[in-house]
Amino acid sequence: MLCTLIGLSAATLTMFSFVPQIIRSLRTKSVKDVSPVTLFQFFAGVFLWIIYGILRRDPVIIIANAVTIITLSVLIFLYFKFDKGVK
Amino acid sequence: MLCTLIGLSAATLTMFSFVPQIIRSLRTKSVKDVSPVTLFQFFAGVFLWIIYGILRRDPVIIIANAVTIITLSVLIFLYFKFDKGVK
Structure with missing residues (x-):
């Protein structure tokens, strides 16, 4: 219960x-100070986190990363x- | 095994x-185009993910978020x- 609550707060x-x-x-x-490499690397990572969440049947990881990817x-x-x- | 591999790739x-x-x-x-709110909100979230990882005894979540927070x-x-x- 506490675990889920902390997970949900972290996720939110x-x-x-x-x-x-x-x-x-x-x-x-x-957006000139924003690194596009950071954005794409994050995107690839979050995509894999969703797969990981599905494999571990962890709804918190799945939902958190699904919203992040959006x-x-x-x-x-x-x-x-x-x-x-700008160009 | 595959699960851990995907988790580690996601984490990396x-x-x-x-x-x-x-x-x-x-x-x-x-850094004028970088949102400080995003940085602080992320910091708070990652901190809670570490607690969540500890409670769920999930080393992938703990390590991934520990490096992220650094x-x-x-x-x-x-x-x-x-x-x-700048100011």
Whole structure:
């Protein structure tokens, strides 16, 4: 019970971690200080975490990483949108 | 076995995700497009993931997040170093 509660809190914090970055990028329309390698490496890692969660039948890992991959996809989309705009 | 291998690959990718961002920030000495809220929210989340890993006795989760919290700490340090420099 406590374990699930801590897992859910951890998941909630990390899975929405990129939301403030999305808001900032939308506001400034600038992403030049953001590393695209970090974004893609994270994407690949989170994808594998989802597979790991499925294999370990751990719903917390699956849900947390599924939401993360969605927010991360939005950020990657914005990265290309605004990075292109600068050139 | 396959499960552990996928978990370790996932962990390796995500725990070193911030390394390219650290390299970029060191090179450009600029962090103005990086959201500090994202960094702190991530830090709090990763900290709770470590507790969750300990409670679930999952070494992959513990190690992955322990390394992440170290690289994230370096990035937070750089954020304040270079953010201050701009003002």
